[in-house]
Amino acid sequence: MDWGSFYMRKRSTYYYDDTPEATELRRLFHKIHRLQLEKKDQVFMVTSSNTGEGKSTIAAYLAIESARYPNNPTLLLDCDLRRPMVHKLFGLKLQNGIADVIEEHKDIGTAWKDTKLPNLKIVTAGAVHRNPVDVFTSKRFTQMIYNLRLYFKTIIVDAPPIIPVTDTLLLSNEVDGILFVVMAGKTPKRVAIRAMELLQDSKKKIMGAVINNLKSVLPYYYDYQYYNYKYINEDALETTK
Ligand SMILES: Nc1ncnc2c1ncn2[C@@H]1O[C@H](COP(=O)(O)OP(=O)(O)OP(=O)(O)O)[C@@H](O)[C@H]1O
Ligand SMILES: [Mg+2]
Incomplete structure (x- = not known):
């Protein structure tokens, strides 16, 4: 399944609710x-x-799920300044994002963008070219995260990878929890272990690993039959009330 195309097919709700991936x-x-x-x-x-x-x-799907919770204003923050992706997934402009706020001393309140979900706002990576290391070590960035905490209950940060760049290590100082994605059948175990070691002092913030693409490795894991079975039972319960 091509996850990226969910956004294109059903822009009003972003993706189909009843897929096994959405359920997970x-x-x-x-x-x-x-x-x-x-x-x-x-x-x-x-x-x-x-x-x-x-x-x-x-990160994008988690932010959508978070925004669907009642009274849970959510922000998705694209901190991958080298390979920004969030604006593409949601069809937004890259401009006026994190790099612009830091460079041009803007108020963060002018940078978050609306989405189709009222409780989901997005701050894109920004179009100004700045060294991400300078951005993430700046006092203004720390202040920006501090301010965002006042406005949003949940902030999901789409971060760069750990091994190729030091950006993520710097970012880890600003967050409360880290979700570590492992691509089933692709991420070698020793590489994943090395990446977690690199997180050093922030290692204790790791909440767990998210195994992505398990379907291709264990085809039965996402068997629609089991998911449909659950739905049928729920329908039956509904009618016997
Ligand atoms: N479980 C999946 N099944 C199929 N395709 C997937 C799955 N997860 C991600 N993809 C696809 O793989 C590509 C890379 O995914 P994505 O951009 O989310 O990865 P990333 O880790 O953020 O990459 P980068 O390091 O470049 O930022 C995208 O085209 C995405 O649609
Ligand atoms: Mg990415």
Whole structure:
């Protein structure tokens, strides 16, 4: 299945609710939300060891699920300044995003963009070319995250990968929790372990691993039959009330 095309096919709701993938992501967000209630965590970074492992896709879906919770204003923040993707997934302009706010001393309130979900706002990576290391080590960036915490209950950060650049290590100082994406059948175990070691002091923030693309490795895992079975039971319960 081509995840990217969900956005294109059904822009009003972003993706089909009844797919096994959507169900898994909803479950994942329920877990995060429980931790949020216990620990008052707000800012969650989605990262992985290398490029193309599904970080942006998972961050986007998690943000959608989060925004669907009642009274849960959510922000999706594209912190992958080198390979920005969030604006493409949601059909937004790259301009007036993080790099622009930092460079041009703008108020963050002028930068978040609306989406079809009233509770979901997005800050894109921005079009100004700045060294991401300078951005993430600047006082203005720390201040920006501080301010965003006042406006949003949940902030999902789409981060760069850990191995090729140091950006993610710097970003990890600003977040409360880290979700580590592993692409089933692609991410070698030793590379994933090395990436987690590189997180150093922020290692304790790792909430868990998200195994992406399990379907291609374990085809029976996403068997629609099992999901349909569950739905049929729910329908039956509904009619016997
Ligand atoms: N489970 C999946 N099944 C099929 N395609 C997937 C899956 N997860 C991601 N993809 C596709 O793989 C490509 C890379 O995904 P994505 O951009 O989310 O990865 P990324 O880790 O953010 O990459 P980058 O490191 O470049 O930022 C996209 O085309 C996306 O649609
Ligand atoms: Mg990405």
